[in-house]
Amino acid sequence: MAASSGLVLVTGASGFIASHIVKLLQSQGHKVRGTVRSLANEDKVKPLYSLCSDAKHKLELVEANLNSLESWDAAVKDCEYVIHVASPFPSTSPQDENEIIRPAVEGTTNVFKACAKAKSVKRIVLTSSCAAIAWEQCPGYNERVRTEKDWSDTTKIDAYSKSKTLAERAAWDFIKELPAEEKIELAVINPAFVMGPVLHGSTGTSQEVVKRLLEKAMPAIPKINFPVVDVRDVAIAHVKAMTLPEAAGNRHILATDNMYFSDMAHVLKKEFEPQGYNIPTMVAPYFVLWLSSIFDKTVKMILPQIGLVYKFDNSRMKNVLGIVPHTTTDTLVDMAYTMIERGFVFKTKKYRGPPEQKQG
Numbered sequence: 001m002a003a004s005s006g007l008v009l010v011t012g013a014s015g016f017i018a019s020h021i022v023k024l025l026q027s028q029g030h031k032v033r034g035t036v037r038s039l040a041n042e043d044k045v046k047p048l049y050s051l052c053s054d055a056k057h058k059l060e061l062v063e064a065n066l067n068s069l070e071s072w073d074a075a076v077k078d079c080e081y082v083i084h085v086a087s088p089f090p091s092t093s094p095q096d097e098n099e100i101i102r103p104a105v106e107g108t109t110n111v112f113k114a115c116a117k118a119k120s121v122k123r124i125v126l127t128s129s130c131a132a133i134a135w136e137q138c139p140g141y142n143e144r145v146r147t148e149k150d151w152s153d154t155t156k157i158d159a160y161s162k163s164k165t166l167a168e169r170a171a172w173d174f175i176k177e178l179p180a181e182e183k184i185e186l187a188v189i190n191p192a193f194v195m196g197p198v199l200h201g202s203t204g205t206s207q208e209v210v211k212r213l214l215e216k217a218m219p220a221i222p223k224i225n226f227p228v229v230d231v232r233d234v235a236i237a238h239v240k241a242m243t244l245p246e247a248a249g250n251r252h253i254l255a256t257d258n259m260y261f262s263d264m265a266h267v268l269k270k271e272f273e274p275q276g277y278n279i280p281t282m283v284a285p286y287f288v289l290w291l292s293s294i295f296d297k298t299v300k301m302i303l304p305q306i307g308l309v310y311k312f313d314n315s316r317m318k319n320v321l322g323i324v325p326h327t328t329t330d331t332l333v334d335m336a337y338t339m340i341e342r343g344f345v346f347k348t349k350k351y352r353g354p355p356e357q358k359q360g
Contacts, residue, residue: 008033033079035064036061082115105170111124137158192227210336221281233326259328276349337353
């Protein structure tokens with residue numbers, strides 16, 4: 001795809017998804033500006049400048065905070081496209097759901113207000129989630145395949161899912177209420193559980209799953225099912241949705257396939273057990289997980305997911321965005337190798353490194 005002459009803003013540039021988007025945009029010749037919470041945080045900022053070694057334009061980074069409307073005016077200035085990825089993602093259940101709901105909703109509103117004020121923004125691509133489509137934590141709500149027409153019931157979902165649902169609704173409402181002469185196009189990306197290669201020091205929930213399996217941080221694994229998508233495909237979807245006419249005014253589910261924790265464990269076991277990693281494959285009974293949840297906040301957060309299977313229609317991902325998804329095996333294995341190579345997971349004495357074609 002030919003590069004636009006306009007400036008693209010990527011919010012939360014140091015994040016897992018956003019860093020892949022920045023890299024892809026730069027590789028295509030786009031001018032990219034990214035936001036970070038603090039330019040003084042070298043651990044997060046410095047790696048961003050080397051994401052694309054042959055970039056036509058140097059990456060520009062600016063500070064912006066989701067809760068500060070003023071900070072977004074400068075960030076959005078002169079931008080033609082805005083890809084809004086930044087949003088709070090907890091590793092444990094918050095004591096007060098507003099700890100993540102408020103910054104997610106207010107942050108989205110602040111970014112959109114700045115876009116409207118700038119007068120230069122043609123389209124916004126919003127990173128939402130499949131959690132905004134269907135993530136009810138009760139039997140009966142996950143029995144059918146969900147499409148982009150579906151919305152999660154906010155009375156039956158966890159705090160994170162509620163934050164993504166309310167933030168996306170706020171985005172659509174904002175765009176709808178803009179005067180005709182100020183109209184901005186909106187395309188929404190709704191990814192499932194995002195996994196895949198880690199580009200730098202940014203970690204998140206999906207990395208924690210792989211880390212626990214590789215390091216056998218749990219003797220047995222929960223019977224939990226996730227719809228999975230590769231972060232590289234998520235990045236492609238955002239960049240395509242930025243200019244594709246058919247993407248404007250629509251939501252786009254990104255989900256490759258469903259996997260149980262045990263499926264993930266067996267994939268990793270096949271690749272990494274010969275390299276000295278002892279990966280658990282025994283499924284833990286519910287009562288064991290319930291006991292563990294008393295002491296482990298991460299287990300407590302995932303406990304309501306046991307026994308639920310969420311299925312999503314990925315037709316728009318394939319037919320509109322034209323994405324041929326990575327296999328879930330490649331997604332998991334590539335993710336694990338990058339985590340080991342970057343020091344998130346220890347190297348065993350038998351560790352041989354990624355196959356030559358996986359390197360780089």
